Amino acid sequence: MTMNRRLFLGTMAAGSAILSAPMVLGQAKPRVVVIGGGAGGATAARYLAKDSQGALDVTLIEANPIYTTCFFSNLYIGGFYNFEDLQHGYDKIAAGGVTVINDLATGVDRAAKTVTLAGGQTVPYDRLVLSPGIDFREGSVAGWSVADAEVMPHAYKAGPQTQLLKAQIEAMPQGGTFAMIAPPNPYRCPPGPYERISMVAWYLKQNNPTAKILIADPKENFSKKALFEEGWGRHYSGMVEWVGPDMGGNEIEVRPGSMEVLIDGEVTKVDVCNVIPGQVAGQIAALAGVTADSGWAPVDPANMRSKMDENIWVLGDSSAQGDMPKSGFSANSQAKIAAMAIRGDLLGSRVFPAKYSNTCWSLIAADDGVKVGAAYEPTPEKIASVESFISQTGEDAALRKATYEESLGWYAGITADMFG
Incomplete structure (x- = not known):
């Protein structure tokens, strides 16, 4: 078609x-x-x-x-x-x-x-x-509320949030870490978070090639998973790490004040954190x-x-x-x-x-x-x-x-x- x-x-x-x-x-x-x-x-x-x-x-x-x-x-x-x-x-x-x-x-x-x-x-x-x-389900990501979106943007309602996330990515230090907290099902645009990872990786490859991308995901599977993983391996080898629920991706906490992400209790300091929370009508x-x-x-x-x-x-x-x-x-x-x-x-x-x-x-x-x-x-x-x-x-x-x-x-x- x-x-x-x-x-x-x-x-x-x-x-x-x-x-x-x-x-x-x-x-x-x-x-x-x-x-x-x-x-x-x-x-x-x-x-x-x-x-x-x-x-x-x-x-x-x-x-x-x-x-x-x-x-x-x-x-x-x-x-x-x-x-x-x-x-x-x-x-x-x-x-x-x-x-x-x-x-x-x-x-x-x-x-x-x-x-x-x-x-x-x-x-x-x-x-x-x-x-x-959509609107967002408060409490779906521990440590994050909609009020924290100016620090850890969702960028899942397009507009100023999209511009903020892009500006944060552009300001990342060389070799820094971008983290995404992926949403639980159901949510707007099933492939959207993973296309976003691809586009962040594309930008970083051109401008910040030693940067790392971490995805904490509560889902075992996601739309076009095989296609995205193939593409990440081909275009962005070693840059993207996906952590699913079997590795703690469903045990997430964020700390906007200190820019930290906790995955199954393990603390990671990050430079940008894109939190895409659970959603409702x-x-x-x-x-x-x-x-x-x-x-x-x-x-x-x-x-x-x-x-x-x-x-x-x-x-x-x-x-x-x-x-x-x-x-x-x-x-x-x-x-x-x-x-x-x-x-x-x-x-x-x-x-x-x-x-x-x-x-x-x-x-x-x-x-x-x-x-x-x-x-x-x-x-x-x-x-x-x-x-x-x-x-x-x-x-x-x-x-x-x-x-x-x-x-x-x-x-x-x-x-x-x-x-x-």
Whole structure:
């Protein structure tokens, strides 16, 4: 499977034409409010406005006027992207008929069907879409809290944290140590921490070749493990050490004040520590009362509708839906299904059976790209993988370069699809 900008956008345009619905006349427009302006929310807002041809009143609520993609932020750390390449505005979404409100959603009254904003405004809805990404599970890493992120950054919400982590890496002393505390399952972008290790290693190889990288990981396995380990051995021999649970990777403590990491009681002094803690659904999902004990929001696999409230849909990282990874591609795919279902709900337009897809690309070194992905369909229990693929160890350089170039085309395509 290959993906480029033309194919990505062409496929989306075809779907839009199929799903277009006539405007409902002679009645007030149904109101759809979308919270979260990332891969799920921005896509849902655009498609709801575009495919309803003005028949829906669509409002997008996003605290940040400029959105910074978490996907591809590792390439900024590695020096392959500029920070500005990750940033996107909402002007084209607004021009497409969406009311964009840059404010923080602080509450949802499900009985009154209203959203409360930090600025005091109350926004009514007929249907609500929640796509707030992730928040962090306090206490998941001993010795670390979100307040310590200015010393030991997570950089798992892109923006200032990403810039801070990159600055810390650039300031490392020669021969210093970079440590990562990898997250427990489930978490945003399963290959993300290990692509980040690859990009840190790439930077250090060019600028600090005697530096060391230590990964403390509570998981026995992780996405593309064989591919990453092969790549680390080929490109960064002797630089990267991965410590899994059998060696104490699940017995971790950090000391931000002294920049120390304890693995199974053994103390290591480090120069940079990237703590990626355990994760839960974005806070507004919990405030809306649509999360389960797991911290994630269960949804109907057929359309991403909340199992807690028939007037709410939950997309992307925040949802508990089954086999799909928490990724930008997944959120974008889910958003189109949800938009179609909401239009059917409110306007009576035709709803086609759901088909979902995902691909996650990772860059290991310059022109050494790998990928994993799948096609998915709903079952009564979950969204289930029905067909999958993954790059293979031992692939030649030309194929790896083509995979990386494919990822660049996908980034251009999905950001155009999200933001117009």
